[in-house]
Amino acid sequence: MAKYGILIDTDFCTGCHTCEVACQQEHDYPVGLNGIKVTEYEYKLANGKVKIDCIPFLTDLCDLCMGRQADGERPSCVKHCQTACMYFGLTSDLAIEAASRPRAVLYTHTPK
Ligand code: SF4
Ligand code: SF4
Secondary structure (H helix, E strand, C coil): CCCEEEEEEHHHCCCCCHHHHHHHHHHCCCCCCCCEEEEEEEEECCCCCEEEEEEEEECCCCCCCHHHHHCCCCCHHHHHCCCCCEEEEEHHHHHHHHHCCCCEEEECCCCC
């Protein structure tokens, strides 16, 4: 199992895309490349109301901000998330945290 990971509580993700911008600026990625991508899924509930789910996912370009970790800093996306719904840490700790959240995703990412 990967030692470190990122937990995202999607219940609080607004789809603001700030995490994408933070990643691009941190790594100087050109337009179109990113370590994180936010997708949106829009659908109608039984009561007729429209709901939009926002789900960020890590791409293969994510290196978990190894350079920042070496300086004792959190990953850029985690630091700049506008709703503070992203958490970085030991996979084992994050798995426990995820269990108490109804709609969280845990990325146990191993940088290539
Ligand atoms: S952890 Fe770093 S490299 Fe990975 S998505 Fe976040 S900002 Fe990008
Ligand atoms: S910065 Fe946070 S709230 Fe905004 S899209 Fe990314 S994960 Fe969601």
